[in-house]
């Protein structure tokens with residue numbers, strides 16, 4: 001293998017598994033350390049800069065970072081042996097299986113306990129630059145564009161047909177998961193930057209909008225249409241059959257306050273989970289989720305399923321709805337065909353009828369949550385915005401978020417179909433950079449590099465500026481409110497969040513994956529002190545070879561191909577140093593043991609560029625978003 | 632040294648031995664020695680060897696004297712028996728323990744100061760008596776713990792860190808052990824685990840006095856130019872007479888060499904030592920030839936390493952003394968107090 005070039009930003013970025021997996025590349029370990037230090041405001045600002053909605057995301061994020069988190073990998077095969085769990089035996093609320101750091105819920109800790117951060121937010125632009133931008137839809141994608149551009153002097157106007165800003169964050173996500181105050185606070189920070197919100201305004205024609213004097217238009221209109229289920233009885237029993245997302249927004253608007261006693265929710269995604277839990281709070285006593293797939297294949301996140309089941313909602317699997325039964329125009333129930341999964345020669349999974357008799361489940365109301373679709377009836381197809389006619393989606397450049405009409409950009413669910421809030425934010429940042437460059441006459445395809453910093457953490461012979469002791473604790477559970485109270489009021493938040501003490505303990509589980517092991521081959525005298533001390537057998541001195549073969553003959557086989565090998569130049573004895581990054585604990589023991597300092601622990605800090613002069617080569621003024629550099 | 636305990640987490644794919652233990656289960660407390668000390672590498676080799684031998688930790692007793700080297704038993708085999716004797720007195724304690732309980736595996740760890748200076752008398756007697764133990768000397772040529780004075784193994788003419796030149800003749804523990812009748816004599820280097828681990832395994836399996844003299848650079852006081860026990864010096868002057876493979880039994884052998892490349896030596900316990908020759912005419916069962924070659928190399932400032940001498944038919948102290956075949960703690964009242972009739976008979980025989 002060629003020696004690793006640790007100066008390409010991606011190399012160490014990949015080692016920070018969570019940050020790499022986060023669509024907005026939030027510097028996770030940095031904010032987790034700040035939480036452990038009780039510096040909640042600083043932790044909040046790191047998040048705010050990267051993901052715009054720390055309080056909202058800290059309760060609702062889809063958390064792609066957590067499946068990626070190293071902590072779960074290193075606890076693998078260590079939990080039972082007591083390796084990780086020495087102190088965990090007496091730990092309250094822990095589960096005895098390998099689990100990632102509660103990255104998402106720690107974000108909420110920062111939001112909950114921060115002091116007033118308003119003085120740290122960017123100021124309204126002192127001078128406007130004369131350019132006007134329209135954002136269609138007031139969801140997280142548009143709001144991110146607005147946040148990034150308004151302080152630069154752009155006049156940003158956000159339109160939404162709803163009276164409030166927030167998009168699905170407020171219209172779909174129920175209040176027992178996300179209180180209104182949190183939305184108001186974080187949406188407020190953005191509107192306070194001088195962003196104009198025009199609620200209750202539906203854009204009915206893109207042509208008409210473009211005819212006005214906007215310099216750029218951002219489409220952040222989401223994926224607003226819930227899929228229907230066209231089976232016999234649908235029309236006849238229509239009064240008691242509701243489309244999940246329409247029903248949830250009616251609940252948010254306060255138009256719907258009750259549902260029948262017996263409710264069937266069709267579908268296995270997160271919308272279905274919100275539908276069934278909302279039903280439980282609006283009079284539904286016997287609420288069931290019925291899904292055509294198996295339990296494991298359900299689209300909902302595991303924690304959402306868990307939360308629903310904890311509220312006494314059963315999940316019935318392998319049942320395909322066949323017919324809505326009704327009597328005198330009233331829904332009486334749903335008839336299901338029983339299916340099983342079979343695999344064909346190619347290994348593809350198919351559902352086939354078991355041949356057993358159909359099953360009838362009685363109910364008073366049905367909520368259909370079988371998928372979500374995009375719809376752009378308001379965008380004319382003859383104005384230069386090309387559409388992929390098969391999918392009915394605009395053609396969008398994945399990097400620049402630009403459409404085929406140069407001054408029109410898209411992001412969030414409207415761009416590539418329904419995803420989640422954090423993706424909408426990531427798209428928003430990218431689109432804002434493009435709009436800013438576009439309106440400054442620059443090539444939008446030339447993307448700004450991230451800011452990268454690599455600094456030694458050495459303070460003394462055995463002293464580091466980070467806490468390198470690896471906590472043995474298993475993941476802490478977030479405390480929940482008493483169910484008797486929680487189920488009574490739809491506005492009562494279920495999760496109570498970590499208190500500062502639990503937050504500290506959970507934060508200590510983070511392995512500081514951003515504090516990198518940096519190897520200097522010239523200083524190495526090759527007698528294995530680091531190899532001997534490394535608890536995870538990460539380091540090997542061996543003859544060089546092709547990566548595939550080299551991976552098999554390290555001290556511990558490097559089987560996780562998603563994780564890189566760090567390979568040095570040839571050393572004095574002709575061997576190379578090869579380190580498998582996979583399960584390194586970033587404990588720094590290698591660096592403490594090395595007498596020559598060939599290993600050093602260096603903090604890697606990567607921040608994505610956000611729209612502003614710094615993204616425009618040739619412009620030297622400092623970026624307008626003043627965010628403090630954390631410790 | 633490190634102030635933090637080594638995390639108990641281990642690699643998820645770390646293998647287990649026949650007893651179901653990982654290598655990590657053979658570790659001890661975290662070392663307090665200087666970062667880069669050769670002694671830590673030897674501890675790692677001991678851990679590896681015991682794990683590979685499937686040794687039950689409670690079957691091993693580790694004994695030591697005083698010195699950085701003698702501190703190391705705290706840093707490996709945390710679940711074994713241990714005794715930290717006074718300076719240079721580890722051999723007497725080992726002898727007593729071994730006589731009382733012959734069933735344990737005895738591992739003595741000492742330093743060049745502990746064994747060649749204050750403890751030379753004890754060293755000599757334990758070797759000549761053939762006590763069944765593995766005796767590892769972690770040889771750095773200085774008193775590490777007391778800040779680097781020359782020890783008795785320092786070569787004449789070698790320079791201390793402050794520039795003082797050693798005028799005294801060195802004691803070569805390997806030659807001394809050979810002369811005194813040790814039946815397993817080896818030398819190795821802390822920086823070469825590939826050589827050291829099989830030697831430790833073979834020594835632990837050997838029944839009799841087994842000495843391994845391990846050159847172990849002291850990074851704080853004896854790793855400079857002018858030292859003959861530095862990493863650089865040893866790497867440059869090291870000649871290995873053979874490469875050893877250790878197999879617990881004949882059936883376990885998985886590597887084969889061509890005709891004449893290797894010789895197999897069978898030990899009492901059925902284990903096989905396969906010596907791959909790297910030095911053509913060297914025969915490790917020839918004691919006098921071994922002593923001769925060692926001395927010749929020493930005169931040139933060269934270090935001969937590997938398995939230098941082995942007596943496969945060795946006897947140990949228990950055989951010499953014709954002691955009872957079981958540990959003393961397993962003898963019951965009936966064994967220890969055979970009754971007045973027998974006493975009468977003994978008395979009568981003395982009249």
Ligand SMILES: Cc1cc2nc3c(=O)[nH]c(=O)nc-3n(C[C@H](O)[C@H](O)[C@H](O)COP(=O)(O)OP(=O)(O)OC[C@H]3O[C@@H](n4cnc5c(N)ncnc54)[C@H](O)[C@@H]3O)c2cc1C
Nearest residue numbers: 137139140141160161167168203221222412413419420421
């Ligand atoms: C029930 C449910 C629960 C969810 N839970 C989560 C969760 O817990 N975590 C998570 O990360 N994601 C969740 N999501 C997904 C998440 O809400 C969306 O992915 C995200 O809000 C998309 O953001 P966006 O900016 O693209 O648009 P949206 O938030 O969809 O906002 C689009 C806005 O545009 C407005 N609009 C559309 N067309 C027009 C028009 N022509 N004129 C004016 N206004 C218009 C709409 O009224 C809407 O307010 C959930 C989705 C649903 C349906």
Ligand SMILES: Cc1ncc(C[n+]2csc(CCOP(=O)(O)OP(=O)(O)O)c2C)c(N)n1
Nearest residue numbers: 698699700718742743744745773774775776
């Ligand atoms: C009876 C006695 N005399 C002297 C000492 C002081 N002392 C402690 S360690 C040591 C030398 C140890 O040298 P060595 O065995 O080579 O160990 P190293 O530290 O080099 O590994 C001495 C002289 C002592 N502890 N006890």
Ligand code: SF4
Nearest residue numbers: 018069070510511513
């Ligand atoms: S342990 Fe910490 S830094 Fe590492 S992946 Fe998990 S959260 Fe990120």
Ligand code: SF4
Nearest residue numbers: 022061063064065104
């Ligand atoms: S914003 Fe979401 S995805 Fe990104 S780190 Fe946070 S919790 Fe994970």
Ligand code: SF4
Nearest residue numbers: 534584585587588590
């Ligand atoms: S930081 Fe060093 S010692 Fe610790 S696990 Fe990583 S490579 Fe091993």
Ligand SMILES: [Mg+2]
Nearest residue numbers: 742743773775
């Ligand atoms: Mg010494």
